[in-house]
Amino acid sequence: xxxxxxxxxxxxxxxxxxxxxxxxxxxxxxxxxxxxxxxxxxxxxxxxxxxxxxxxxxxxxxxxxxxxxxxxxxxxxxxxxxxxxxxxxxxxxxxxxxxxxxxxxxxxxxxxxxxxxxxxxxxxxxxxxxxxxxxxxxxxxxxxxxxxxxxxxxxxxxxxxxxxxxxxxxxxxxxxxxxxxxxxxxxxxxxxxxxxxxxxxxxxxxxxxxxxxxxxxxxx
Numbered sequence: 063x064x065x066x067x068x069x070x071x072x073x074x075x076x077x078x079x080x081x082x083x084x085x086x087x088x089x090x091x092x093x094x095x096x097x098x099x100x101x102x103x104x105x106x107x108x109x110x111x112x113x114x115x116x117x118x119x120x121x122x123x124x125x126x127x128x129x130x131x132x133x134x135x136x137x138x139x140x141x142x143x144x145x146x147x148x149x150x151x152x153x154x155x156x157x158x159x160x161x162x163x164x165x166x167x168x169x170x171x172x173x174x175x176x177x178x179x180x181x182x183x184x185x186x187x188x189x190x191x192x193x194x195x196x197x198x199x200x201x202x203x204x205x206x207x208x209x210x211x212x213x214x215x216x217x218x219x220x221x222x223x224x225x226x227x228x229x230x231x232x233x234x235x236x237x238x239x240x241x242x243x244x245x246x247x248x249x250x251x252x253x254x255x256x257x258x259x260x261x262x263x264x265x266x267x268x269x270x271x272x273x274x275x276x277x278x279x280x281x282x
Contacts, residue, residue: 073148080141087134091127098123159271160211163222167267170229171278173202174261177236181243181254188244195240202233221267228260 101120107113159167177198183191210222232253242249268275 073144077141077144077148080137080144084134084137084141087130087137091130091134094123094127094130098127159214159273162208163211163214166205166208166222166226167264167271167273168278169201170205170225170264171275173198173229174257174264177202178254178257178261181250181257184244184250192240192244195236195243199233199237199240202229203237204230205233206230218270221263221270225260225263225267228263232256232260 098120101116101123104116107116177195180191180194180198183194205226208226210219210226212219214222235256236243236253239249243253244250265275267273268278
């Protein structure tokens with residue numbers, strides 16, 4: 063489990079304890095009030111010493127009720143804050159990329175940029191383009207083993223898995239048809255269109271997770 067998972071568990075566990083003790087002190091208030099009402103319902107003693115003790119007891123009970131109420135409210139508030147912090151952490155986790163997914167997107171950004179350049183290089187230097195495309199397409203095909211982190215929200219997982227699938231399919235297809243791509247401009251244009259579709263979803267991924275493309279280009 064990640065640190066955020068442990069923090070979430072800790073926050074929820076402590077908040078439950080706060081709730082239990084908050085209820086305990088609330089129940090104590092009920093019993094203390096009953097005792098206070100019992101004393102208030104008694105006719106004050108006539109003897110000064112007993113009357114002072116009676117009044118002191120009433121004062122103590124009022125102070126006890128005040129402390130119990132403050133403690134109970136404080137515990138409930140702390141519990142609510144911890145629940146909020148725990149679910150806030152979970153929300154952050156659902157909208158933030160894991161290290162593995164971040165590394166995959168950085169790699170994907172590099173690969174799409176490079177293979178786009180290699181497709182343009184075919185007319186000038188087909189031999190060199192073949193070598194480079196072979197390497198790049200192999201790396202793109204490896205995206206087939208990647209899956210979005212299950213803790214990311216549903217929309218984020220859908221975008222990432224779609225991106226990984228398209229990267230894999232592009233890599234496998236261009237690798238298998240590389241001779242045709244090198245020799246037939248029409249086939250090459252078809253792959254350029256496929257690459258544009260990948261770049262489109264890649265942009266959706268970066269926007270969804272608030273990633274800066276300038277930063278991605280510097281991390282590969």
